[in-house]
Amino acid sequence: MTAFPNLIDGRAIAAQVLAELQPRIRALHDRGVQPGLVFVRVGEDPASKVYVGRKEKAAAELGIRSHTHVLPETTTETELLALLERLNRDETWHGILVQAPLPRHIRPERVYSTIRPDKDVDGFHPLNMGRLLLGDPGGFVPCTPAGIQELLVRAGISWEGAHVVILGRGNIVGKPLAALLCQKAPRANATITLCHSATRDLAGHCRRADILVAAMGVPEFVRAPMVRPGAVVVDVGVNRVPDPARPGGSRLVGDVAFAEVQPVAGRITPNPGGVGPMTIAMLMQNTVRAAEILTG
Numbered sequence: 001m002t003a004f005p006n007l008i009d010g011r012a013i014a015a016q017v018l019a020e021l022q023p024r025i026r027a028l029h030d031r032g033v034q035p036g037l038v039f040v041r042v043g044e045d046p047a048s049k050v051y052v053g054r055k056e057k058a059a060a061e062l063g064i065r066s067h068t069h070v071l072p073e074t075t076t077e078t079e080l081l082a083l084l085e086r087l088n089r090d091e092t093w094h095g096i097l098v099q100a101p102l103p104r105h106i107r108p109e110r111v112y113s114t115i116r117p118d119k120d121v122d123g124f125h126p127l128n129m130g131r132l133l134l135g136d137p138g139g140f141v142p143c144t145p146a147g148i149q150e151l152l153v154r155a156g157i158s159w160e161g162a163h164v165v166i167l168g169r170g171n172i173v174g175k176p177l178a179a180l181l182c183q184k185a186p187r188a189n190a191t192i193t194l195c196h197s198a199t200r201d202l203a204g205h206c207r208r209a210d211i212l213v214a215a216m217g218v219p220e221f222v223r224a225p226m227v228r229p230g231a232v233v234v235d236v237g238v239n240r241v242p243d244p245a246r247p248g249g250s251r252l253v254g255d256v257a258f259a260e261v262q263p264v265a266g267r268i269t270p271n272p273g274g275v276g277p278m279t280i281a282m283l284m285q286n287t288v289r290a291a292e293i294l295t296g
């Protein structure tokens with residue numbers, strides 16, 4: 001990794017964020033509170049198993065108690081909502097996370113609006129989304145956008161007055177990230193272009209970016225000619241592509257054609273090892289904050 005000085009090391013920065021949580025967790029322990037994060041996974045999506053496993057491991061390493069409810073693919077929406085109501089009332093859980101994607105017969109907006117906003121460490125509840133849009137710091141910010149912001153800050157990248165181009169308008173990354181980066185000071189004042197599959201001259205928009213964030217879920221979509229030399233490139237993509245040579249039969253590919261874009265970019269996040277570890281670190285941060293607020 002040291003051979004590429006323009007890399008933004010998400011693993012190292014995530015480790016810093018996690019280390020800074022330790023005294024806060026110790027303070028909670030000292031007054032008899034063990035922060036608790038409960039996961040709900042519906043079905044057996046292999047990627048979801050991996051991600052929830054990573055989150056459980058991060059929690060255990062920090063002294064955050066966790067448990068995963070694994071529900072069958074055939075679980076009804078009513079059954080899932082009933083479980084969430086129960087977890088909402090259980091004082092030992094400060095954070096609740098329902099892993100996406102959900103089976104098609106379950107409406108995600110019903111699920112996310114059922115979780116108590118003050119336990120919504122994913123930041124997907126309409127109240128938390130609304131607070132983010134209003135610039136109210138009292139809410140929870142979704143973990144991936146929060147992680148991208150933290151990654152840029154700690155990598156010494158300023159977006160004051162900069163042009164940030166975001167590829168992807170999803171509710172989990174693109175939309176909340178746009179809201180976050182264009183907020184007023186501190187850490188703010190970007191000019192945002194939010195692109196999607198119907199955007200005309202997408203490459204032209206990309207080339208005008210000071211910071212280019214790829215979050216549309218198309219493997220290796222961003223190619224070298226789409227990047228202005230010196231631009232900061234953030235790769236959010238988590239695309240699993242078949243690769244018989246790998247242990248699990250697949251490998252992770254980002255939304256950026258890394259090998260050809262890296263020489264053009266001023267700074268770039270690797271993938272894996274970039275945004276993913278930050279997402280998990282921010283989940284832990286949101287959970288510690290939830291525990292502090294709920295027991296404070």
Ligand SMILES: Nc1nc(=O)c2c([nH]1)NC[C@@H]1CN(c3ccc(C(=O)N[C@@H](CCC(=O)O)C(=O)O)cc3)C=[N+]21
Binds near residue numbers: 098099100272274275
């Ligand atoms: N309710 C909910 N909240 C989420 O935050 C959520 C979700 N559902 N569904 C899926 C996406 C995806 N996501 C990732 C988290 C960590 C890594 C991560 O740690 N990646 C590592 C390694 C990845 C690998 O090798 O498989 C890395 O980038 O270095 C990736 C992706 C959270 N998500």
